[in-house]
Amino acid sequence: xxxxxxxxxxxxxxxxxxxxxxxxxxxxxxxxxxxxxxxxxxxxxxxxxxxxxxxxxxxxxxxxxxxxxxxxxxxxxxxxxxxxxxxxxxxxxxxxxxxxxxxxxxxxxxxxxxxxxxxxxxxxxxxxxxxxxxxxxxxxxxxxxxxxxxxxxxxxxxxxxxxxxxxxxxxxxxxxxxxxxxxxxxxxxxxxxxxxxxxxxxxxxxxxxxxxxxxxxxxxxxxxxxxxxxxxxxxxxxxxxxxxxxxxxxxxxxxxxxxxxxxxxxxxxxxxxxxxxxxxxxxxxxxxxxxxxxxxxxxxxxxxxxxxxxxxxxxxxxxxxxxxxxxxxxxxxxxxxxxxxxxxxxxxx
Numbered sequence: 001x002x003x004x005x006x007x008x009x010x011x012x013x014x015x016x017x018x019x020x021x022x023x024x025x026x027x028x029x030x031x032x033x034x035x036x037x038x039x040x041x042x043x044x045x046x047x048x049x050x051x052x053x054x055x056x057x058x059x060x061x062x063x064x065x066x067x068x069x070x071x072x073x074x075x076x077x078x079x080x081x082x083x084x085x086x087x088x089x090x091x092x093x094x095x096x097x098x099x100x101x102x103x104x105x106x107x108x109x110x111x112x113x114x115x116x117x118x119x120x121x122x123x124x125x126x127x128x129x130x131x132x133x134x135x136x137x138x139x140x141x142x143x144x145x146x147x148x149x150x151x152x153x154x155x156x157x158x159x160x161x162x163x164x165x166x167x168x169x170x171x172x173x174x175x176x177x178x179x180x181x182x183x184x185x186x187x188x189x190x191x192x193x194x195x196x197x198x199x200x201x202x203x204x205x206x207x208x209x210x211x212x213x214x215x216x217x218x219x220x221x222x223x224x225x226x227x228x229x230x231x232x233x234x235x236x237x238x239x240x241x242x243x244x245x246x247x248x249x250x251x252x253x254x255x256x257x258x259x260x261x262x263x264x265x266x267x268x269x270x271x272x273x274x275x276x277x278x279x280x281x282x283x284x285x286x287x288x289x290x291x292x293x294x295x296x297x298x299x300x301x302x303x304x305x306x307x308x309x310x311x312x313x314x315x316x317x318x319x320x321x322x323x324x325x326x327x328x329x330x331x332x333x334x335x336x337x338x339x340x341x342x343x344x345x346x347x348x349x
């Protein structure tokens with residue numbers, strides 16, 4: 001089983017650093033998502049593992065072996081990119097066999113390995129088709145089958161679902177989760193800017209921004225107890241409210257708020273994070289009163305945007321039978337356990 005380790009990895013183009021001093025360990029058999037906006041350094045990190053970029057400093061290790069100077073084909077990795085990269089003149093089976101032949105696998109083994117990979121990805125019935133005869137989702141399955149056919153210790157996925165529509169993306173997420181259950185020995189590094197993909201698939205998420213690692217933890221840790229404003233806003237939706245720390249909680253625009261999580265020095269400025277779905281409508285603890293600025297119907301839910309003393313607060317509520325009108329006065333509330341303080345030196349509670 002092959003894990004991945006970034007040991008102080010820095011990648012620069014001229015004077016511009018695109019990945020800055022990355023220290024990160026991906027455990028053998030783990031799914032690690034690199035999550036961040038465009039330009040955050042996540043794809044550069046993946047390309048450093050693949051061998052497509054050479055670090056200016058630091059080391060990349062796979063399975064404890066320093067591969068920093070090795071070419072891609074000697075690293076024992078499989079890779080799937082956004083646009084599938086299938087050969088249009090080759091049939092599906094020939095595409096899947098390509099990596100095996102490039103690695104000079106014994107000729108007698110190739111048909112069986114191709115059939116195994118196609119069966120695993122649900123594409124066995126399409127072996128004789130050309131890529132142009134497949135849907136986008138089917139082409140992506142073939143690309144994954146090609147990567148799995150070489151039986152890699154490490155599988156690199158670079159925004160693999162970004163070219164698919166929402167329905168296909170949902171189906172492929174389920175397929176990737178199933179594949180990981182069937183191949184628990186394969187270490188997966190998954191690059192995405194989509195928080196749903198990261199939350200759904202990853203054992204842990206590394207949050208990237210401005211070429212640096214900002215945070216790392218399980219999806220539940222990052223969602224329920226984010227340590228920074230960036231993590232709170234990028235991993236799920238969040239209301240981020242400026243508060244002053246008090247002995248028993250915090251004060252927001254003169255309103256005392258009771259909190260169970262997070263510790264900081266009384267009198268210090270901090271940010272309060274409350275997830276929209278944890279806000280209720282009507283009177284209750286930690287009440288926030290304001291006026292309706294916008295109402296969005298989202299099928300099973302309504303999202304309310306409420307202006308609370310100049311701060312726009314989002315609330316995601318089960319579908320309302322009667323929706324408030326713009327300008328109506330409403331009260332939102334949240335439980336003390338459902339918010340966390342974000343500030344230098346604040347604990348996770």
